[in-house]
Amino acid sequence: MLVIGEVHTGLLQNSGEISESTCRQVLGLMAGESVRVSRRPIVHALSPERLTGVDCALPAASRSRIRGVGTVVSRCAVTGGRVAQGSSYVRVVRSETDRRLPWSHYLSRPGVVEVLGKAKAADLAEGFTGDPAPGCLDLGAVSGRFLDLVQASPLLDRRAPFKIPRTSLRWVAETGEPSIRFTLHTEQERTLRLTHPGPFTPAVVDLCEDLATHDWLLTSLLVIVERARIGATPGAQAVARLAPAIDHLMHLWMPAARVEEWLTPFWESLERRPGFTRQWRSLVDRVRDQVAMNTLALLSATAEAGRR
Amino acid sequence: MTPVHATFGEVAAERRIASVPLSHVSVELGHLYMEDFEAGPDRLREQFRRVAPWLATVRSLWRERVPGGRARVSTCFLVDDYFSRFSTPAELVPMVLEAAAEHDLSIDYLARESACAQSGGVELARLVEDRLVDDPPPETDGSRPPVKETGWLCNGSRSPRTAPLQAMGKARPWEPPAQNAKRGHSIFVDVELWDEKGPRRTWSCPFLAAVWQLLRLGLLRSEGRVPLPPVALDGGWPRDWDGLPAVVRLNPQAAPFSAYTTLSVLSPRFLPVELAVRTILSQVAVDDEVLRQVATRSESEGVRLEEELVDRISYVFV
Numbered sequence: 290m291l292v293i294g295e296v297h298t299g300l301l302q303n304s305g306e307i308s309e310s311t312c313r314q315v316l317g318l319m320a321g322e323s324v325r326v327s328r329r330p331i332v333h334a335l336s337p338e339r340l341t342g343v344d345c346a347l348p349a350a351s352r353s354r355i356r357g358v359g360t361v362v363s364r365c366a367v368t369g370g371r372v373a374q375g376s377s378y379v380r381v382v383r384s385e386t387d388r389r390l391p392w393s394h395y396l397s398r399p400g401v402v403e404v405l406g407k408a409k410a411a412d413l414a415e416g417f418t419g420d421p422a423p424g425c426l427d428l429g430a431v432s433g434r435f436l437d438l439v440q441a442s443p444l445l446d447r448r449a450p451f452k453i454p455r456t457s458l459r460w461v462a463e464t465g466e467p468s469i470r471f472t473l474h475t476e477q478e479r480t481l482r483l484t485h486p487g488p489f490t491p492a493v494v495d496l497c498e499d500l501a502t503h504d505w506l507l508t509s510l511l512v513i514v515e516r517a518r519i520g521a522t523p524g525a526q527a528v529a530r531l532a533p534a535i536d537h538l539m540h541l542w543m544p545a546a547r548v549e550e551w552l553t554p555f556w557e558s559l560e561r562r563p564g565f566t567r568q569w570r571s572l573v574d575r576v577r578d579q580v581a582m583n584t585l586a587l588l589s590a591t592a593e594a595g596r597r
Numbered sequence: 598m599t600p601v602h603a604t605f606g607e608v609a610a611e612r613r614i615a616s617v618p619l620s621h622v623s624v625e626l627g628h629l630y631m632e633d634f635e636a637g638p639d640r641l642r643e644q645f646r647r648v649a650p651w652l653a654t655v656r657s658l659w660r661e662r663v664p665g666g667r668a669r670v671s672t673c674f675l676v677d678d679y680f681s682r683f684s685t686p687a688e689l690v691p692m693v694l695e696a697a698a699e700h701d702l703s704i705d706y707l708a709r710e711s712a713c714a715q716s717g718g719v720e721l722a723r724l725v726e727d728r729l730v731d732d733p734p735p736e737t738d739g740s741r742p743p744v745k746e747t748g749w750l751c752n753g754s755r756s757p758r759t760a761p762l763q764a765m766g767k768a769r770p771w772e773p774p775a776q777n778a779k780r781g782h783s784i785f786v787d788v789e790l791w792d793e794k795g796p797r798r799t800w801s802c803p804f805l806a807a808v809w810q811l812l813r814l815g816l817l818r819s820e821g822r823v824p825l826p827p828v829a830l831d832g833g834w835p836r837d838w839d840g841l842p843a844v845v846r847l848n849p850q851a852a853p854f855s856a857y858t859t860l861s862v863l864s865p866r867f868l869p870v871e872l873a874v875r876t877i878l879s880q881v882a883v884d885d886e887v888l889r890q891v892a893t894r895s896e897s898e899g900v901r902l903e904e905e906l907v908d909r910i911s912y913v914f915v
Contacts, residue, residue: 321724321819327610340730340882344777345738360730360882361739391778392732392752393879393905397888427740434742 290410292462292489293417294378295428296498297436298505299455304448306370306537309334315442316365331543336365340399341431344389347381347404348425350415357381357426359395359402363435368502369541375436376498377428378460380489381413402426414461418472418480429457451533453509458501462493469555471500471563479504483555492549496556499548503565506541510534510572519579528583531576539576542569614886617815617823619894620669621659623856624652625813626702627674628863631681634689641696647915648862649700655860664899669852671705675809678838679711680802686841687834694847705851706827712843713808714800719824721808722800724817726790730882732777751787752876753777788873803873807881810874810910812844815855815891816883827854857895857902858909865914879907 301307307315309326312334316324322337340360347357363377384390384403395403421427436455440447460481470482481497517530544566545556560566627644652672659668674693683689690707697704714722731743734754746755753776757769776783790804811817817824828842829849835841844854863871883906895902903909 319727320720321727321817321824323612323820325610325612327607329605329607333610341739342730342733342743343737343739344733344735358733389735389778391879391905391907393907396730396880396882397904397906399882399885424736424738427738430740 290381290383291414292378292380294460294494294497295432296374296376296458296501297432297455298372298374298501299436300449300453301367301371301373302440302447302449303445304450308370311444312367312370315439315444316367330546331369333547334367338362338364343402343426346425347413348416348421349412350419351412352422355408356405357402358389358405360399361428361431362400363431365435365439366498371537371541372502372505373436373439374498374501375432377432378494410463418459418461418482450537453512456505456508458497458504460497462489464488469558471559492552496548496552499545503544506538507565507569510538514572514575524583524586528579531579534576539573613821614818615821615823616890617855618853619815620671620852620856621663622655622670623813623859624655624670624672625675625861626672626704630677631683634683638692638696641693642699645697645700645702649702651862651913652702671852671854671856672703673706673708674704675708675710677710679714679805682838685836686838687836690834703848705848706844706846706854708844709838709841710805712825713805716825716843719819721817721824722804724819725808725811725881728881730880732880734777748789748791749787750790750877750880753783753785786872786876788876803870803877806870806874807877810859810878813855813859814906814909816887818884818887857900860911862913862915868914871912875907
């Protein structure tokens with residue numbers, strides 16, 4: 290029917306970026322399963338996947354009661370040793386019966402939630418990206434817990450260089466004519482509706498996680514630039530406030546680095562409108578211009594002092 | 598210049614899952630505990646006498662089922678060296694083999710129970726523990742972590758705690774536990790997985806038996822590799838259990854140790870243990886890729902497997 294997921298993204302609670310080997314330890318959520326690490330073009334570490342059992346109402350825009358039973362797939366990721374994510378998703382399918390089956394049935398279909406009774410994909414998609422009623426499947430809570438699991442690792446020093454809120458991206462993927470709709474809701478909430486050709490594959494999850502990472506980077510850089518109060522505070526002070534962005538964020542922008550080729554057109558269309566990279570570049574330029582101007586000011590002040 | 602199509606790969610970023618050779622059925626001819634050993638070789642002979650006709654039946658059933666009648670059946674025997682250490686391999690194994698031979702039974706593989714907990718640097722029991730996914734009671738929406746009693750696993754919702762009677766307060770009346778997938782009435786099962794005394798954890802017999810079933814079904818992997826592959830023994834039987842490989846291949850011509858299905862021939866006194874084993878196994882999430890491998894293989898040779906792994910396990914209680 291459709292696939293729904295939620296990604297929570299935040300700054301890793303550590304003073305600096307963590308090494309690849311620390312990533313492996315932090316993300317080792319399951320005995321006997323390795324953490325997958327890719328190093329090009331940016332270090333990206335992905336934990337093994339874990340399942341959570343659910344038996345509850347699914348969010349429906351019509352508020353009709355739709356019961357789903359099955360398992361949620363969750364995983365954590367660390368990008369550039371700096372950005373942490375908790376991500377969960379389920380494939381929603383119709384059940385062949387209208388009663389709950391023994392649990393082993395659901396475990397033979399990991400990551401699938403079966404709908405008992407009638408349900409329409411559109412109703413569920415609207416319900417999930419809208420305002421889900423309490424008591425419905427809460428993927429946000431599951432992803433939040435997985436992100437907490439990473440952040441609570443004893444290997445982290447919990448001295449993050451700046452405070453920045455987590456963002457959540459709730460996404461729905463369906464098969465059909467290709468389209469993508471990215472919506473900003475509150476400061477921290479985003480939704481994504483994606484229609485892709487062909488059947489669902491986990492590459493779609495990679496795309497959503499990649500978008501969530503970059504949306505978080507952009508959001509965080511905006512917050513830092515805003516906090517610097519450029520123009521309203523003395524140059525040196527503004528630059529000092531911009532420093533965390535230079536130290537910790539600006540090198541992390543690698544859009545679509547881990548996205549399979551058949552899905553890159555979705556990223557490209559978001560680059561045209563709203564133009565994530567365009568906004569990122571303009572912010573980065575702004576930060577660099579501030580630093581350059583401040584350096585010039587410092588140089589001329591030093592020269593002035595030398596002449597006296 | 599025409600565009601160049603580049604491909605780039607990183608080994609550490611990929612998941613590689615080894616495959617394991619599989620028989621059609623793995624038959625457990627017996628499970629030896631200290632009490633059986635103490636009862637003497639007659640107890641063993643009696644066990645093998647009971648088992649022999651069932652093994653013959655299973656062989657003929659699979660011959661009918663498999664195209665061409667080429668059924669791969671392997672037999673195994675498990676010795677408990679975990680809960681109590683008794684005798685030595687040098688003394689015990691020849692006695693077991695002899696008793697089996699008296700009933701024309703050949704034991705293809707011999708395994709040590711402690712290997713299901715830990716062997717060769719692989720903690721199989723931990724591996725399986727991390728793969729447990731609790732059977733959720735209705736109204737489990739993911740908003741809270743699963744309710745767990747550390748070291749226990751059940752098939753439903755436990756009775757709410759009844760607090761001791763307090764002054765001025767009313768005692769809460771008892772409420773029953775409930776099985777999640779009940780049919781009319783509940784059969785509630787709560788299984789102890791392990792206990793800890795100080796730093797040492799002791800896995801329960803049903804938990805190790807669940808690991809044993811998964812090992813026989815070829816569904817476990819450690820870092821993508823097959824854990825504890827059977828080893829042929831060079832030289833004689835060691836004088837110490839720790840000197841014995843986890844799974845020993847006794848018969849060089851034997852069909853593979855792991856199989857699509859398992860059959861265990863057991864005394865009815867093991868019935869509660871096996872109910873516990875099934876309660877555990879129905880909450881183990883086997884790796885998706887491993888499940889797919891087994892399904893593809895069985896389909897390619899015309900064998901239709903049950904989807905749920907508990908349905909691939911059968912018993913004869915005699």
